Structures are given as C-alpha cells and as structure tokens.
Amino acid sequence: MAKIAYILLCHKDPDAIIKQAERLTAVGDYMAIHFDASASRADYTRIREALADNHQVAFCSNRIRCGWGEWSLVEATLACVQTAMDTFPRATHFYMLSGDCMAIKTAEYVHRFLDENDADFIESFDYFESDWIKTGWKEERLIYRHWFNERTQKRAFYAMFELQKKLGLTRKIPDDIQVMIGSQWWCLRRRTVEDVIAFTRKRRDVLRFFKTTWIPDETFFQTLVRHLVPETEIRARTLTFLMFSDYGMPVSFYNDHYDLLVSQDYLFARKVSPEAYDLKRRLGLLYAATGIDFKISNEGRSLFKFLTERGRIGRRFASRFWETESSLGRDRELMILVCKKWHVAKRLLERVRQVTNVPTIEYLFNEEDTQLPDLGGIQKTLGKRTRHRRALMRMLFDYFETDRLIVCMDPANLDLLQDFATDRSRTKFLEIECKFSDSYLIGHAMRVGLAGQQTQRETLERLLPTIRGDIEHESDMIRDAGFDHHYHFREAAEPEENTLALSEFLSIEPNKAREIAQSDYLFAD
Missing domain, CATH: 3.90.550 (Spore Coat Polysaccharide Biosynthesis Protein SpsA; Chain A)
Incomplete structure (x- = not known):
C-alpha cells in the first residue's frame, strides 16, 4: 500500500x-x-x-x-x-x-x-514547443545567467540581463538535456x-x-x-x-x-x-474519513470561467478593419433567428423553409458541423467563419443566388448581431422567447461543460439562478442595442401575435405566417 x-x-x-x-x-x-x-x-x-x-x-x-x-x-x-x-x-x-x-x-x-x-x-511539457508560458520571457530564462532576485533586486536583475544581452554572453543548454516545464x-x-x-x-x-x-x-x-x-x-x-x-x-x-x-x-x-x-x-x-464515494464531475475550471465572466459587460462592437469597407450588398436582406434553445429555432427554420422556400442556414457561428457548401475553406472552422463573417455571408448569398437569406444565431453572439445590423444591407431580427425549466437549464449546463453527470444537486441549485440570469441578461443586451426591424416570437404569446411577428419578419402573407406559427411542436423540449 x-x-x-x-x-x-x-x-x-x-x-x-x-x-x-x-x-x-x-x-x-x-x-x-x-x-x-x-x-x-x-x-x-x-x-x-x-x-x-x-x-x-x-x-x-x-x-x-x-x-x-x-x-x-x-x-x-x-x-x-x-x-x-x-x-x-x-x-x-x-x-x-x-x-x-x-x-x-x-x-x-x-x-x-x-x-x-x-x-x-x-x-x-517541452519548454520551447509547448505554450505553457503564456507571456513574457521564454528563451531568456535559460540562455542568460540570472544571479539576482527579480522582485527584491530588480535593478541589478535587469542590469545584468541587459549587459549579457549587449555583450552576447549567451550559453548553451547541456547537449543531452531537453528542457521541460510545468x-x-x-x-x-x-x-x-x-x-x-x-x-x-x-x-x-x-x-x-x-x-x-x-x-x-x-x-x-x-x-x-x-x-x-x-x-x-x-x-x-x-x-x-x-x-x-x-x-x-x-x-x-x-x-x-x-x-x-x-x-x-x-x-x-x-x-x-x-x-x-x-x-x-x-x-x-x-x-481521515472512510467509505466515501466521490462523484467526479471535474467542471471546476469551466465553472470558474463562466461565473467570473458574468460581471464583465465589455464586448467588441466595432467592425474589424478589414471588414470596414465590406458589405453584404445594399439590395440584400439578411434575416436572423435569435434563440437560446437551438432545437426550437431549427424547427421554426425548417417550417419557414418549407413554406417560403427562402434559403436557410442553422447555427453557422456556433456549431462546427453546420451544413455549409464548400466556399474555398472559409467555412471550415468557427474561427474562420467569425473572423470573415461578412465575406462568408456574401459568398452564401452568391452560392444560393438569392437576395434573401435566413440564419440562426445564439443570443450570446451580440457582437455578430451588432455587426450585421450596421451593414448597408437590410437586416431583420426575430427573437424567439422560450420558457426555461430547471431541468432544461441543468441539461444546458451539462452540454456546455458547466456541470457533469456526477455534479451534486446542491451545486446545480446554486448555479441555476446564475444561468437563468445570464440568459435574461443576453436578451436585455439585445433589446438595449436598439436594433431596427426587431420582432418577437414568444412561447407564451397567442398564435395571432406570433403570426403578425412572422408575417412582418418574413414579409409574407398572414395565412402563410399562421401556418408556420400554429405548428404545435415548435417549443417542445
């Protein structure tokens, strides 16, 4: 033992x-x-x-x-x-x-x-190949000699470093040693x-x-x-x-x-x-205890990151410099379904496609495996799609040979929504407002890595108000953005109210919008 x-x-x-x-x-x-x-x-x-x-x-x-x-x-x-x-x-x-x-x-x-x-x-981990050191000196830690304490003898520490650097007094790492770090x-x-x-x-x-x-x-x-x-x-x-x-x-x-x-x-x-x-x-x-069965969920780091980020409102709204002069096109219309429950948005999107025949794309900025045509590689990763979102969207308009396109986005993508809203094209938003049960929020926490199958109930109960508040905060931020052509499709609303919102959002006849709005399975979990 x-x-x-x-x-x-x-x-x-x-x-x-x-x-x-x-x-x-x-x-x-x-x-x-x-x-x-x-x-x-x-x-x-x-x-x-x-x-x-x-x-x-x-x-x-x-x-x-x-x-x-x-x-x-x-x-x-x-x-x-x-x-x-x-x-x-x-x-x-x-x-x-x-x-x-x-x-x-x-x-x-x-x-x-x-x-x-x-x-x-x-x-x-390999000292030179790994990214264990995030910022600051790397090679300098090894090839120069350090005799003084950087915190208590700062002047001597950096003076000696600069002198060695000026005189080229570097040294070799022992030949048979591969320096590691951790x-x-x-x-x-x-x-x-x-x-x-x-x-x-x-x-x-x-x-x-x-x-x-x-x-x-x-x-x-x-x-x-x-x-x-x-x-x-x-x-x-x-x-x-x-x-x-x-x-x-x-x-x-x-x-x-x-x-x-x-x-x-x-x-x-x-x-x-x-x-x-x-x-x-x-x-x-x-x-000193015995016989305890530990349920390992291992969500500590993701929980910490999630919770500490809740107090930070600052986000990037400005266009990146290479996108400043780009536009989807003045005569094009981009329609964005905004919904936290992705399965609800996808169901509504499919019904819209069936009734209107307008090209539709699911969560292309949130899901790596969203079905997209081959656009020369720009579509391959979420990072590329986000960095070059306007170029990507222009290519999708061209690929489908259309001036009208419907896509889904998560409410957390406020910077993307803001960016498209400032484009010279006509951009419209349909925010789908859903009810969120505790069981759904627990499932959401597990899907995004905030909790695991073994996470204790007490931990989840303390986490639920924060997650619910975070979802409400995202919706508030969208409303505060003051988007033009912003419509609401609510789970708690009457069919006629949703029919009117759909009709204006899609620019279709009320009878077609009613056909979509009355689909009884849209909000089922």
Missing part, C-alpha cells in the same frame, strides 16, 4: 502547518517540513515544539532563505526530499505541498489512487526521487546550469524526471487542483467551494483562503 512522504515548503501561519502535519500523518503517512530561513524564528520554534512527539514528522535541518524565481526554492526542495528519504525508508511516494494546500479526498481514496497508478505525476506541484515515486538525487550528484554541469536559470522550480524536476523516467511511466499532470485568474494570480477557495472541490479529479487543492475556516474544518475531517 502507498505510504506518502509529504514535502512541505512553508514560511508562515504556524497554526495551519501544525494542523496540516497532524492531519496528514494521523492516517500513517509522513511529512518533511522546510520552514524558510527568512521567516520568523519564533514561528519555527513553535512548530517544532508542537510536533516534537510526532515521529512521522521530520524537519529539514538545512534551512534555506528562499526567494521567488530563485534556485533557492529548488535547493530547499532537494534538501527536504533528502530529509524525507533518510527519515522515512518506508515512504513509497513523495508529494510536494505548500502551506496553502489541503486534501480534497480521503486518505483511503488517495492511497488507492496511487496503488492503482504506478506512475509519476508531474507536468512536463507546475511545481508534483507526486513522484521513491525510485524516481532516488534517481533524481543521484543525478544531481553525478551531473554537476546540469546543476550549475539550473542554478542560474530564472524560475527553475518550473523546469528542474520537470526536466530531470522526463530525462530519467520512461515516458510511459509519466502522467503529465498535477494531482493538485489549482486555478489562475486572467491576471496570472492564484485563485483562492472559500467556504462555499467545498462541493466543487471534492468533485474534481484531483487529490489536493491550492490555495485555500486562510479565512475559509469552515472549508478548512470540513476538508480536515474529510481526509
């Missing part, structure tokens, strides 16, 4: 560290602690005294003063790993943690998971850790190289593990659930995140807010 030695690098909050050590060792696992040399001596003494009788806790005697982006973080990790290896010979796995991490599964689940997966879990939160098997330590003693050239790279905690272990372990025994993922905001800052978890966290396909989460007392209490009790 797996026996875990947790590698804890920390520098603050002694009470949380003591509780974390007691909790994780209570079920038979181990912990090695490195407390930053620059942190409070009193806090360190307090932690040591509180855990003095816990023989499953070891302290790294070589305390290092750590700085962000420096080799010191890797040095402290290596020292802590060595302490764990020497003190806990029965440890089968070494799991990297911070003081902000907490288990989101039971020890029973964690041990079973590691027993069933004989592999090293570490993000390890998160510093890993879980490695004992034999892998032993091989890494042995490698550092044998290959001093590699050690010297990484000592002066920038942010080596994202490259050192990631590179060496990939160099020493067969690819089939590496899982390029972390077992610690963490998210970052749009600004690159770690997302903190609070009391109301318990259900979300335990349903993620991870063993730990980072980072739990110091003020989330109830969340820490519940997760603390969870680790």
Whole structure:
C-alpha cells in the first residue's frame, strides 16, 4: 500500500502547518517540513515544539532563505526530499505541498489512487514547443545567467540581463538535456526521487546550469524526471487542483467551494483562503474519513470561467478593419433567428423553409458541423467563419443566388448581431422567447461543460439562478442595442401575435405566417 512522504515548503501561519502535519500523518503517512530561513524564528520554534512527539514528522535541518524565481526554492526542495528519504525508508511516494494546500479526498481514496497508478505525476511539457508560458520571457530564462532576485533586486536583475544581452554572453543548454516545464506541484515515486538525487550528484554541469536559470522550480524536476523516467511511466499532470485568474494570480477557495472541490479529479487543492475556516474544518475531517464515494464531475475550471465572466459587460462592437469597407450588398436582406434553445429555432427554420422556400442556414457561428457548401475553406472552422463573417455571408448569398437569406444565431453572439445590423444591407431580427425549466437549464449546463453527470444537486441549485440570469441578461443586451426591424416570437404569446411577428419578419402573407406559427411542436423540449 502507498505510504506518502509529504514535502512541505512553508514560511508562515504556524497554526495551519501544525494542523496540516497532524492531519496528514494521523492516517500513517509522513511529512518533511522546510520552514524558510527568512521567516520568523519564533514561528519555527513553535512548530517544532508542537510536533516534537510526532515521529512521522521530520524537519529539514538545512534551512534555506528562499526567494521567488530563485534556485533557492529548488535547493530547499532537494534538501527536504533528502530529509524525507533518510527519515522515512518506508515512504513509497513523495508529494510536494505548500502551506496553502489541503486534501480534497480521503486518505483511503488517495492511497488507492496511487496503488492503482504506478506512475509519476508531474507536468512536463517541452519548454520551447509547448505554450505553457503564456507571456513574457521564454528563451531568456535559460540562455542568460540570472544571479539576482527579480522582485527584491530588480535593478541589478535587469542590469545584468541587459549587459549579457549587449555583450552576447549567451550559453548553451547541456547537449543531452531537453528542457521541460510545468507546475511545481508534483507526486513522484521513491525510485524516481532516488534517481533524481543521484543525478544531481553525478551531473554537476546540469546543476550549475539550473542554478542560474530564472524560475527553475518550473523546469528542474520537470526536466530531470522526463530525462530519467520512461515516458510511459509519466502522467503529465498535477494531482493538485489549482486555478489562475486572467491576471496570472492564484485563485483562492472559500467556504462555499467545498462541493466543487471534492468533485474534481484531483487529490489536493491550492490555495485555500486562510479565512475559509469552515472549508478548512470540513476538508480536515474529510481526509481521515472512510467509505466515501466521490462523484467526479471535474467542471471546476469551466465553472470558474463562466461565473467570473458574468460581471464583465465589455464586448467588441466595432467592425474589424478589414471588414470596414465590406458589405453584404445594399439590395440584400439578411434575416436572423435569435434563440437560446437551438432545437426550437431549427424547427421554426425548417417550417419557414418549407413554406417560403427562402434559403436557410442553422447555427453557422456556433456549431462546427453546420451544413455549409464548400466556399474555398472559409467555412471550415468557427474561427474562420467569425473572423470573415461578412465575406462568408456574401459568398452564401452568391452560392444560393438569392437576395434573401435566413440564419440562426445564439443570443450570446451580440457582437455578430451588432455587426450585421450596421451593414448597408437590410437586416431583420426575430427573437424567439422560450420558457426555461430547471431541468432544461441543468441539461444546458451539462452540454456546455458547466456541470457533469456526477455534479451534486446542491451545486446545480446554486448555479441555476446564475444561468437563468445570464440568459435574461443576453436578451436585455439585445433589446438595449436598439436594433431596427426587431420582432418577437414568444412561447407564451397567442398564435395571432406570433403570426403578425412572422408575417412582418418574413414579409409574407398572414395565412402563410399562421401556418408556420400554429405548428404545435415548435417549443417542445
């Protein structure tokens, strides 16, 4: 059975560290602690005294003063790993943690998971080929030497960089090393850790190289593990659930995140807010529990993205520069069905096509597999269709040899609606207003990845008002846009009211519009 030695690098909050050590060792696992040399001596003494009788806790005697982006973080990790290896010979796995991490599964689940997966879990992606680094320096981290701390010695850090750059003092990466990159939160098997330590003693050239790279905690272990372990025994993922905001800052978890966290396909989460007392209490009790069946839905990141975007109203309304002078044509008429329930719009579209014989296109800006003619490749992806929407629409008018065309769009595509509304062609909108039951909204959440089959009912119930509000907000934004020729086709309306809207929207006789409006299956879910 797996026996875990947790590698804890920390520098603050002694009470949380003591509780974390007691909790994780209570079920038979181990912990090695490195407390930053620059942190409070009193806090360190307090932690040591509180855990003095816990023989499953070891302290790294070589305390290092750590700085962000420096080799010191890797040095402290290596020292802590060595302490764990020497003190806990029965440890089968070494799991990297911070003081902000907490288990989101039971020890029973964690041990079973590691027993069933004989592999090293570490993000390890090609440094130059992957897009792991989103912005900022890439090659510069490696080919120049970095002796100073970028945050505390900024002037010296950049002065040394500029000097090396000016003098062309670059260096080569060791020939037999393929540099990899990934998160510093890993879980490695004992034999892998032993091989890494042995490698550092044998290959001093590699050690010297990484000592002066920038942010080596994202490259050192990631590179060496990939160099020493067969690819089939590496899982390029972390077992610690963490998210970052749009600004690159770690997302903190609070009391109301318990259900979300335990349903993620991870063993730990980072980072739990110091003020989330109830969340820490519940997760603390969870680790020692037994017999819990976790329902993994894994929708955390999509939920976070969805919910944080709700407060952002800014959208791009202006035409792109290459479309400014383009137009569908002054004599052409584009009719747009706007509906959140795509199946309702498609049914109405089919009835309109049967009655009027006007060419129709379904959700061409929302569904990749929408049936479209071959237009030379512009139609192949949603990205191309959206970027070149006016050119695409002109080509569709030409392909069907018509001056009238009907398409479907989602209410979320406000920028597209706005763009077409400003064209010199005549653009008309028929907004289809539907009723949304809770069961439909749950299904919608699952279709778009906000929830899964295993998402707990409590989570869904908290999510439903937000989804409903989001749909209402989209409709409000369309109304606020003040489009000309904007008609409404409502599920709750009388047939005659919908007949009038259809007649004006399609410019057809009332009897034909009535024939369409009275189709009794249009709004069925």
